Amino acid sequence: MSVLAYSELLKRITGIDDHQLEEPFKILSQNNTTQSRCKIIKGLALYEPISIGNLLRKSELPRGGGSYLTVRKYFLSLEKAGLLEKYLLHNRAVWRFSKNGEHLRKYLLT
Amino acid sequence: MITNYKTENIRSCKYTFRLGEIFRHTSVDLVDVSQERFPQLTEISLPYVLQPGEFVIGRTIEELDTPLDLMSIYAASSLSIRIGLNILSGGINDPGYRGNAIFGIHNVSQNKIKLFYGMELLHTAFLELKGKAIPVQTRYMGGKIL
Numbered sequence: 001m002s003v004l005a006y007s008e009l010l011k012r013i014t015g016i017d018d019h020q021l022e023e024p025f026k027i028l029s030q031n032n033t034t035q036s037r038c039k040i041i042k043g044l045a046l047y048e049p050i051s052i053g054n055l056l057r058k059s060e061l062p063r064g065g066g067s068y069l070t071v072r073k074y075f076l077s078l079e080k081a082g083l084l085e086k087y088l089l090h091n092r093a094v095w096r097f098s099k100n101g102e103h104l105r106k107y108l109l110t
Numbered sequence: 111m112i113t114n115y116k117t118e119n120i121r122s123c124k125y126t127f128r129l130g131e132i133f134r135h136t137s138v139d140l141v142d143v144s145q146e147r148f149p150q151l152t153e154i155s156l157p158y159v160l161q162p163g164e165f166v167i168g169r170t171i172e173e174l175d176t177p178l179d180l181m182s183i184y185a186a187s188s189l190s191i192r193i194g195l196n197i198l199s200g201g202i203n204d205p206g207y208r209g210n211a212i213f214g215i216h217n218v219s220q221n222k223i224k225l226f227y228g229m230e231l232l233h234t235a236f237l238e239l240k241g242k243a244i245p246v247q248t249r250y251m252g253g254k255i256l
Contacts, residue, residue, distance in 0.1 A: 004180070004236040005123045012111045012236075013120060110117040 014110050016103055024104035027081045036061065037074060045108035048096040049089060111180070111236075113173045119230070126187060127211055129229040130171035132158060133255055148256045157226040160195075160217045167255055168231065170211040178205045178243050182234040184213065190231045194219020197231055206245025210253030 007018045033041070043059035044050065052071050056063045075095055078084040083101040086093050097105040112125060119126045135149040151167070160166065176182065181204060186197035198214030213232050217223050 001240055002238050003123055004238060006120060009120045009123070009125060009236065010117075013115055013125070014117060107117070110115075 014106070016107050016110070020103040021107055024083055024101055027078065027083045028104075031074065031077045031081060037071075040071060040074075042108050044084075044095060045097065045105045048105070049087070049094040050096075051092050051094050055095070111175060111177060113175065114171050121233070124233045124235045125172075126230045126233040127170040127172050129156070129168050129225060129227065129231055130210070131169040132156060132215070132225060133167045133169070135165070135167075151255055157224055160215065160223045160225055162217055162220050162222065165214060165216045166225070168213050168215050168225075169253055169255065170213075170232065171228070173210050173253065174203060174207060176203055176205055176207045178245060179239055180236050181205050181239060181243070182236045184211065184232055184234050187231050187233050190215075193223055194221065195223060195231065199232060203234060204246035204248075205239065205243035207248070207251065209251055212250070212253060212255055 004012065011017050028041070039059055039061065040055065043055050047055060047058055050058070052068055052075065053063060056067060056071065061067065075084055075086070079086060079098075082098055083104070084095055085098040086095045088094075115125070116128065119128065132154050133151040134154055136152055138147065138149050141147060141149055154166065158166070174182075181202060184199035184201055184203065186195075186199075190197045194217065196214075196216040196218045198216060200212070203211065211232060211234070215225065215231065
């Protein structure tokens with residue numbers, strides 16, 4: 001008889017294996033993920049697929065041109081790292097988590 | 111295994127439940143389990159100020175669906191002990207049990223204590239079983255109080 005510890009509880013309750021989160025968190029830490037960007041990433045998990053403009057609006061963050069470009073640059077770096085992907089929806093670029101970012105998305109939603 | 115869970119409440123080797131509802135016994139002449147004479151229950155809305163010596167029954171927000179290879183043991187959170195609440199529980203969550211966790215909350219302090227929605231008073235540690243368990247059959251399945 002043995003007691004389930006954190007990683008096993010996390011896996012059994014949420015379906016998330018902590019090993020599957022190591023790579024996504026490594027990518028986030030290597031791409032200047034600040035506190036406000038954490039809010040954006042959480043918002044993306046909640047509202048994807050979504051355009052950056054709408055995401056900033058729904059996350060109640062500044063929506064000026066500078067903010068938009070900074071987030072776009074950040075998302076492009078995460079796309080390059082394989083965590084996010086963008087596609088065109090009604091001629092607008094919308095973002096979502098890629099297959100590699102699926103475990104992170106699930107974790108952010110819990 | 112647990113629904114309505116909060117990821118932050120998965121701790122080192124336990125899960126900490128959140129208080130969802132509370133109930134109070136109404137007084138009856140005699141409680142006689144052999145004659146199926148139980149006290150009636152009244153739901154009280156949260157937040158609620160528990161008077162010294164008062165006892166209520168709590169039901170968790172979380173619902174368990176315990177697999178047959180696990181059981182869990184309930185224990186009072188250290189917070190409840192520190193503020194003077196005695197948490198009474200059945201002690202064991204059997205394999206196969208589905209429903210909320212039910213526990214007693216007894217104010218054994220000299221102070222009034224405010225109970226609120228989401229208060230963390232009870233936690234549970236899951237144990238992996240050796241061998242095959244028989245699913246529990248109980249009238250309290252589904253988090254029934256009485």
